[in-house]
Amino acid sequence: MKDFKYLIAYLLPASAFLGLAWKGSWLCFTTFFAFVLLPIGDMILPQHKENTPESEEATRVHQPLFDWLLYLHVPLLYLLIFNALSVFKNNHLSIIETVGMLTGVGIIVSSFGINVAHELGHRSNPKEQFLSKVLLLPALYMHFFIEHNLGHHKNVATDEDPASARMGENMYAFWWRSVKDSYLGAWRLEAERLKKAGLAPYSVANSMIWFQIIQIIYLILIGLFFGFTGILMAIGFAVIGFLLLESVNYIEHYGLRRQKLASGRYEPVLPKHSWNSNHELGRIFLYELTRHSDHHYKSTRKYQVLRHYEEAPQLPFGYPMSILVASFPPIWFKMMNKRVIQN
Numbered sequence: 001m002k003d004f005k006y007l008i009a010y011l012l013p014a015s016a017f018l019g020l021a022w023k024g025s026w027l028c029f030t031t032f033f034a035f036v037l038l039p040i041g042d043m044i045l046p047q048h049k050e051n052t053p054e055s056e057e058a059t060r061v062h063q064p065l066f067d068w069l070l071y072l073h074v075p076l077l078y079l080l081i082f083n084a085l086s087v088f089k090n091n092h093l094s095i096i097e098t099v100g101m102l103t104g105v106g107i108i109v110s111s112f113g114i115n116v117a118h119e120l121g122h123r124s125n126p127k128e129q130f131l132s133k134v135l136l137l138p139a140l141y142m143h144f145f146i147e148h149n150l151g152h153h154k155n156v157a158t159d160e161d162p163a164s165a166r167m168g169e170n171m172y173a174f175w176w177r178s179v180k181d182s183y184l185g186a187w188r189l190e191a192e193r194l195k196k197a198g199l200a201p202y203s204v205a206n207s208m209i210w211f212q213i214i215q216i217i218y219l220i221l222i223g224l225f226f227g228f229t230g231i232l233m234a235i236g237f238a239v240i241g242f243l244l245l246e247s248v249n250y251i252e253h254y255g256l257r258r259q260k261l262a263s264g265r266y267e268p269v270l271p272k273h274s275w276n277s278n279h280e281l282g283r284i285f286l287y288e289l290t291r292h293s294d295h296h297y298k299s300t301r302k303y304q305v306l307r308h309y310e311e312a313p314q315l316p317f318g319y320p321m322s323i324l325v326a327s328f329p330p331i332w333f334k335m336m337n338k339r340v341i342q343n
Helices: 002-022 022-044 054-061 064-071 073-090 096-122 126-139 145-155 171-196 207-253 281-285 292-297 319-326 330-340
Strands: none
Touching: 002 022, 002 064, 002 073, 002 096, 002 281, 022 096, 022 281, 054 096, 054 207, 064 073, 064 096, 064 126, 073 096, 073 126, 073 207, 096 145, 096 207, 126 145, 126 207, 145 171, 145 207, 171 207, 171 330, 207 319, 319 330
């Protein structure tokens, strides 16, 4: 029965569908759910450090339930976006309602879209990798598939990684640096891959070119059905979605650095190079992304068997609350810099 706990994650998109149906202040409910109710729940509920027994891991890894919980995100995400754009087109929403819709759907694009795309993007199955790209499309962040897997996991916890925040760097400066450098890095990585394969770096074989074309077609289709304002709303959903992703990146690696060895290489990636969180609701709603130390230590390990390590640095709050605190840089620095030095 404990395996069904991840069904609770579906309450977040359900809150967005509820807001679209009832409108008014209910359009703000998803934001309230994500950044008020979840942080309170994380502070009240006990943290769990237990790991799946090694004898049960193989069985748990191959249970279809855990995969289907992720696959179902694809139709639900696109249904939500279609529903939101329809509501926006056919109703005269107030400014508060419009902002509530933007933030609410943006939260789902990030948590229900990019987060699950991240999990599926680490799989070796081509069908799951395809679903990963489909989930990244509404965030207009398809390059994440390349940069995250080939760049971030290689360079994590170094200054060479745009997604690893530096100590003393505020979240807003990090947003700009990470968004820009991750995008440019994906172009570079794809060009390098094609050169190694003996192909022209900028040709029809370049995935980055196709990603841009697909994203433009996606926006054109939205424009045909929902007009120019629909395109603006879709872009708004995407921006909020990828900025929330970058906020998560910010708190996951803030200030942590790998040492450079005498050989010029960096030390191997260890659990100590990512901030971990065992706060229960964050773990469930983000499909164990908060056990980030193990994810970087063993990037192919599926979410349902990610492990807790005692040596991994621990965030004092769950992910939603940590993002809220990071929104106020002086408070974040006071809370985290001493922890960085201790680690």
